[in-house]
Amino acid sequence: MAVRGAWTMMLDEVSAPDVWSDAIPLAGWQRSRLDARYGACETASLIVQPGMRLAVTRYRARRDLLELSDRRAHPGALTLSYTLAGCSTYHGEGGRLLFREGEWLASRACQPVGHRRFQAGESVVQVRLAVDDTVWQRYAGAVSEPALAGATVALGRAAMTPRAREHARAVAQQCLLDTPDVLALHGRALDMLTAALHEVGGREPGARPSAVCQAELGRSLIHSLQARIAQRLDLDALCRELGLGRTRLRLLCAQQWGQSPRELLHGLRMRHARECLANGVGVAATAQRVGYAHAANFSTAYRRYHGHPPVRRAH
The missing domain is CATH 2.60.120.10 (Jelly Rolls)
Incomplete structure (x- = not known):
């Protein structure tokens, strides 16, 4: 000291x-x-x-x-x-x-x-x-x-x-x-x-003069994808909501996250699923919350993303 x-x-x-x-x-x-x-x-x-x-x-x-x-x-x-x-x-x-x-x-x-x-x-x-x-x-x-x-x-x-x-x-x-x-x-x-x-x-x-615009687009995209976590991704509807073409949307995702729009949404779903399980939500209910109709398909995707099967945390 x-x-x-x-x-x-x-x-x-x-x-x-x-x-x-x-x-x-x-x-x-x-x-x-x-x-x-x-x-x-x-x-x-x-x-x-x-x-x-x-x-x-x-x-x-x-x-x-x-x-x-x-x-x-x-x-x-x-x-x-x-x-x-x-x-x-x-x-x-x-x-x-x-x-x-x-x-x-x-x-x-x-x-x-x-x-x-x-x-x-x-x-x-x-x-x-x-x-x-x-x-x-x-x-x-x-x-x-x-x-x-x-x-x-x-x-x-x-x-x-x-x-x-x-x-x-x-x-x-x-x-x-x-x-x-x-x-x-x-x-x-x-x-x-x-x-x-x-x-x-x-x-x-x-x-760059477009700095604010790029950040706002990224923010809007994340908000839009978050609203679609439980839905099938419709790229055309997403593009209309953001006012972008498909090429511009893919470029935005690649520049800011190094991923495609579907990969970005998948990551958001898998992280949200981990939070649901950690808060005591069951596997089947979690699957539905992140857009999976079948728990088995969700479990496979979850294991591939996180490296372990989905398990609900007991409270």
Whole structure:
């Protein structure tokens, strides 16, 4: 333990969890808690799609804490932070960020080594959406690294709109569940990213004018597919709803997810099925909820996707 002024640094106990870890399960939260002697401090993170992850931090420290944050393995990532309660700061190489209750902040850190500071007795609740370069550049174009190298950059800050607050609160509430509704969280994450692109998309060096449009199309597609989870996929009807031709629809899916529309829907169905089973829904009922008339066909598809047969969790 080392002391820097009024701040206590405990690098072993107070180290920010790596929200980019590939070990995070797709259908559940990975949780990290500090030792109870430092207060009630927890961070949970969840993959909503490859390269896009949600994290929820709830801290009430008993003493002033200095938390190590090292993201050098994933430089340049965009982070959208929504502070529902309290105040904290981030001190990184080349910049300082202030997170205040009721505000959202979009930031990038090309060499993200720094520290988060939490005041003793301050209750902090923060929701973050982390988007890696692959996803961000898909929407907003190439990033000029020399312009950002070594810096922590705030790209946008504003008071949370009622809709943004609703999304952040819903994510924080889902964090309390062992088996979250990943489909709903995926939709909210896309909504949050779309709103951020409206605010900061044009400020990135090399940003494409179509960035917001692409994000909105992706969000609309996910919402449309979610509404069709229990139905046979009619590509023509889906195209009419989205205002796209079949070729444009396939290109959109390939660019954003590397899949066809049917493959994307199949993945949504299989993840939703896992959530249903985890919540105690029977195999036959789950099959119907995800569009299978016969439980045997559903079981075969589920085994191929997840690597094990569907089993209802007893409650």
